[in-house]
Amino acid sequence: MCDYNYYQTPASFDDLVMVSDGVFLTGLYFTCDPHLDKQAITLSKRDLEIFKMTRAWLDAYFLHHECGQCPPIKIEHATAFQQEVYEILKAIPYGETVTYKDIAKRIAIKRGMTSMSAQAVGQAVGSNPIAIMIGCHRVIGSNGKLNGYRGGLKNKKALLNHEKS
Incomplete structure (x- = not known):
């Protein structure tokens, strides 16, 4: 099961959905992304440490600050x-x-x-x-x-x- 949470972006952007396997960030999607399973994101909304790290990185990005290293990412099913x-x-x-x-x-x-x-x-x-x-x-x-x-x-x-x- 995946965990999901939201990130509210500045006004000129659509908001983001963060997806995690519990340890790694496995997805970061704009809410308009056609590949986003909108039904699934209502099933398991928890605030994990990985989501806190992702929010901090995104906050720095949108404020034009040095973002530093990305949170731990795992891309599944990629060739x-x-x-x-x-x-x-x-x-x-x-x-x-x-x-x-x-x-x-x-x-x-x-x-x-x-x-x-x-x-x-x-x-x-x-x-x-x-x-x-x-x-x-x-x-x-x-x-x-x-x-x-x-x-x-x-x-x-x-x-x-x-x-x-």
Whole structure:
């Protein structure tokens, strides 16, 4: 059974739902995320230590303070390729963006391949269950446009604007 709790964001963002296995943060979703099981989040709402740590990290993020190390995260059911993409996402600096194509090139070089599908990278980015902390909002299209975001394009744009202010 998973535990859930809420985080109230500043006004320009949708609120967040934190999910935990009791020890690790296993999900951080905007309330508009279509993958969020809205019925389940009413079943087990407890205030765990991991949620307190997550709130402290998010408070620092939204106040433009140094966030420090993320709370302990565990991503379940991710493929090796998705994990590889998530590691790249974690390394994107605050306030910066990269393209899906950039990530695909990095993985291709690392694997000794001539190319890698940017669409495959996009699917992996879109499966990220930890919003904000794993910076999937920092990935944009090669044309500079904001492409799909599980947490909604409104939140993606707000996060990028927040990081540039």
